[in-house]
Amino acid sequence: MRILVTGGAGLIGSHLVDKLMEKEKSEVIVADNYFTGSKDNLKKWIGHPRFELIRHDISRPLFVEVDQIYHLACPASPIFYKYNSVKTIKTNVMGTLNMLGLAKRLRARILFTSTSEVYGDSLEHPQKETYWGNVNPIGVRSCYDEGKRMAETLMFDYHRQYGIEIRIARIFNTYGPRMNIDDGRVVSNFIAQAIRNEPLTVQLPGTQTRSFCYVLDLVDGLTQLMEGTDTGPINLGNPGEFTMNELAKAVQELINPEVQISEVENTPDDPRQRKPDITKAKEVLGWEPKVNLHEGIPLMEDDFRQRLGVPRT
Ligand SMILES: NC(=O)c1ccc[n+]([C@@H]2O[C@H](COP(=O)([O-])OP(=O)(O)OC[C@H]3O[C@@H](n4cnc5c(N)ncnc54)[C@H](O)[C@@H]3O)[C@@H](O)[C@H]2O)c1
Ligand SMILES: O=c1ccn([C@@H]2O[C@H](COP(=O)(O)OP(=O)(O)O[C@H]3OC[C@@H](O)[C@H](O)[C@H]3O)[C@@H](O)[C@H]2O)c(=O)[nH]1
Structure with a gap:
């Protein structure tokens, strides 16, 4: 099994890589442009024969041969995603299109890390996956929350139109x-x-x-979602x-x-308020933090x- 992790030098990505590398037969390729991540987070794997690190901006196409794609690349901190908002949109939209193109060519399963921000300033509390959200389409956060919403749309259109195997996690604040x-x-x-x-x-x-989720709990949820049968979206977070x-x-x-x-x-x-309803994650994945x-x-x-x-x- 060869696995691509985009954004693998960041917080969640680097812990995910640790978990994927534990499996002796897995090979892991990380593609990251180091905008908010760091090689330091991956230093224990650099030079390992089953690990490869590529400096790459996912708003441009990437040609590798893999069986699975964990698509995480995107700045997550509001300060960083607002810093170059147009770039954040390109990362979310063009980056996800590129990764879906790759998944389509390879018939690879692809997991996308969406966000609780798709619910916006939620009028429902706690937030369930069925809630469509209350998002300002022209605000300073839109590059991120609308970018993630568009990426979710792309994931489902590639699934419906081309039969790509997709997984979507809606991640709540993780530290x-x-x-x-x-x-x-x-x-x-x-x-x-x-x-x-x-x-x-x-x-x-x-x-x-x-609602704050510890990163190792979150990573368990991501791998369970990838290995399960449900496309999602599934909320992953600590209630x-x-x-x-x-x-x-x-x-x-x-x-x-x-x-x-x-x-x-x-x-x-x-x-103003954010708390995940994780009933679906418990039922479908048997996961809870x-x-x-x-x-x-x-x-x-x-x-x-x-x-x-x-x-x-
Ligand atoms: N941590 C959270 O609370 C949280 C919540 C919801 C969703 N998410 C999502 O999970 C993913 C990972 O978040 P994180 O907390 O690890 O963030 P992070 O900022 O620590 O990591 C993001 C990684 O993506 C890389 N990256 C950014 N733009 C890129 C590009 N154009 N090309 C290649 N690499 C690029 C960064 O360099 C970094 O290594 C993101 O998609 C984020 O939106 C995180
Ligand atoms: O120094 C600070 C920073 C932030 N805050 C507050 O803390 C709350 C959380 O802010 P953060 O910047 O940590 O993160 P947010 O919840 O706004 O966005 C987050 O949520 C979902 C993810 O997709 C995003 O990646 C993530 O950054 C906000 O209400 C903010 O006003 C402070 O009170 N003090």
Whole structure:
């Protein structure tokens, strides 16, 4: 089995590669342009005979011979996906078209990592896969959420028109070791700030909620989805829901009780509530997350302390 992982140098991709490489007969090819990922995340595999790393931008065609495609490549942090929004659209739309073209030529099964952001500023709570979403098509987040929605459309059209075997995961906020320290997402921001003893920046109003999934749980869900029979979309996430005020308090308690919490301006169109309904994942895949936020934060703290060079006192 030869498997392509696009975006394999990023947070989720690199942990997925670790899991795929555990199987002795698997060969793994990673294609990544290192926009938000890093070779460091894959350093234990570089030089391994079953592993290959290609610097490649997936908005351009890629010619490789593989049996399965995990298509993850796309910046995930709002700061990075807004930085060059046109590029984010190209990555989502042209990148997914290129990967579907590859899947079509090879008759390979392809899994796409979509997002809870397809539900937008949801009017249903928690979010089920049947909900069509409440998305601003012209806002600053649209390059990402509408880009992912278009990519889901492409996946289903290739499935209906050409019989391509597709899998779609709708991933909810996922965190864990190897996250870029300056990634800009809330968990990495708060952990880095707590370690550096800088105020935790809660964006107003602070009552907005998210549900945080530990990366290794998420990776198990992805491989189970790929190996199962359901096309999806299937929500993958941890239903434990926290306000940003609660998250800041948890990080303060677990990492640095002295650290200040400061309120800062928010960005436009920030979804107010987000929590996955994972009934389908439980029924279809037998999957549910195991690591809760209070267990996951210290695991990420260890990794951040090591990279920041600040040991526990
Ligand atoms: N982590 C989350 O909370 C979350 C939630 C929902 C969906 N997702 C999706 O999961 C996937 C992985 O997310 P992540 O958290 O690991 O993000 P990440 O930013 O850590 O990793 C993304 C990877 O894709 C690469 N990449 C970006 N644009 C590319 C391009 N044009 N060509 C080739 N490589 C490119 C980056 O360099 C990086 O290695 C993304 O598709 C993201 O949208 C993540
Ligand atoms: O320093 C910060 C950063 C963020 N936040 C808040 O934390 C919440 C979460 O923000 P993040 O930037 O971590 O991520 P978001 O939930 O907006 O987007 C995320 O959701 C789904 C994925 O597809 C995206 O890849 C991911 O980034 C938001 O309400 C934001 O306002 C803070 O309070 N402080």
